[in-house]
Amino acid sequence: MIIDLRSDTVTKPTPEMLNEMMKAEVGDDVYKEDPTVNALEERIATMFGMDNALFFPTGSMANQAAIKMHTQPGEQLIADKYAHVYNYEGGGVSFNSGVSCKLIDGHRGMITTNQVLESINPPDFYHSPLTSLVCLENTTNKGGGACYNFEEIKKIKKICDDHNLGYHLDGARLWNALVAKNETPKDYGQLFDTISVCLSKGLGAPMGSVLIGNEEIMQKAIRIRKVLGGGMRQIGYMAAAGLYAINNHIDRLQEDHKKAQEIGKVLEKLSFVTNVEPIDTNIIIFTIDGNEEEFITKMAKKNIHFYGMGQGKLRFVTHLDYTQKMHEYFLEELKAI
Template sequence: MKIDLRSDTLTKPTPEMLEFMMNAEVGDDVYKEDPSVNELERRIATMFGMDSALYFPTGSMTNQAAIKIHTQPGEQLIADAYAHVYNYEGGGVSFNSGVSCKLLSGHRGMITASQVEEAINPPDFYHSPLTTLVCLENTTNKGGGACYDFEEIKNIKKVCDQHGLGFHLDGARLWNAMVANNEDPKSYGEVFDTISVCLSKGLGAPMGSVLVGKQQFMDKAIRVRKILGGGMRQVGYMAAAGIYALNHHIDRMAIDHQRAKELGSQLEKIAVVTSVEPIDTNIVIFKLAEGPLKQRFMEELTEKQIFISDMGQGKLRIVTHLDYSEAHHERFLAFLQKFK
């Protein structure tokens, strides 16, 4: 029995999702004539109380489009040093938009309003890049699935409004944050100018992300998507997977969160584990002591066909997800309990 916990992107469509996909009504989405895509976009725009939404093939393209919409070449965005838009999107901020990043040292990938305020370059000082955008990530990937306090998000929004800055949320795992904290999507729609949400992580769809936002920004989104090569044709089969996931896979994320916490609790009892970071959602980040015991731990994981991610700098990552069943969970817990 293979247990793959490297990422929540590894899920495969359930039989019910596949049946729903195969029965989807489709058209040419480049002409905006795919009924399933149009329904998905309407559904997510309504959920967040935003003006409109646009379906993208990937989360990175969704974030990169948002950054392009909000900025001009030579300008600068503010983000945490752990931000996905900086670390894991291939340098797209500079390549696609000609924009630099001012990276802040937040807590587990989360920055504060006071940090943002201090990081804004004076707009009349032409020697430094013009600050025009703030990007947050919720939950934080590199920060171990940490969730922002929504009050701090609102404080950052006030700073953005005072300085005329755009406000974008990389919400690849926003569904996890909203489930964990019992939050309303409309609250996020009231604060951010644009939000990207992923369908292929916790929701378990095979592909796709959606950019949702205010109309003044979304009017530019379809053109930017075209420039980035994101125009798709009969993609309603994939959009239907997202619709099915919205209907059936949001509330069950609480199970992923509980299993992650149970794994973290067990890891803390093992001598070779030197630290386990706080667990808010479905990501567990921990460190092992250097030495032969660490090597044996990793070798036994491989022997048991249990796969996790090495994040570098001594950090290891576990991500629970839709395809991590109760049987998988019991087997992994048993391994951890027996490891000496």
């Protein structure tokens, strides 16, 4: 039994998902002739109450396309210092869009209305970049799966409207936030100009993210996807996996959240664990007093795998393929250290 807690992207399609993939009706999606992709895009756009959706091979590409849609070279976006668009997308903000980032020192990857307001460059001061976009991430990756307070998201929207700024949500793990906070996709669709959602993180599909937005801005999306190399052909097999995932794997995310909480409670009782960050969803970040690599190696010998984040900080992520049997074994192994 191998327990892989590195990420919720390590999952494999379930037999039921594979069956749906094999049955999929497909066509050439570059010509928008793949009926399963079209069905997935229509379904997700409807879920969020937005006009259009476009299937992307990766979440990074969906985010990068959104940034390019909202900005012009030389401009600036506002994001938290932990933001995925800044830390984990290969410098794409500057490479693809020629845009700089004004990074905010938020709380667990989340920023406030006042911080956004203070970070907007005066539009008539031509010595500084023109602020044109605010990017939020919900849940936050480096912030340990933290969920925004929805009222704060609404307040930031007002700031964006007042200052003519685009508003993009990196919602790779938005499904987790919706389950944890009892919110709906339409709540978010009413506020953001664009939203990216992932079908693999948490939901178990082998690939794919979807960018959602309203008609005017999404007219640019398919051209930018092409420029970034994201045009795909008979991709309906993967879209079928995504459809199965959103139909069957959203509500079960609460199981991942429950297991994460139980892991956190065990960690808090271990003498060498100095801090366990708050656990909102399926990500557990904690700090140990000791050699990080030694701990990772010791657990790997027991077929338990996870990531170190440096400086004694480590991360576990629960997911679809982390079964109850694995969970019970893992908790016992933790207690025995």
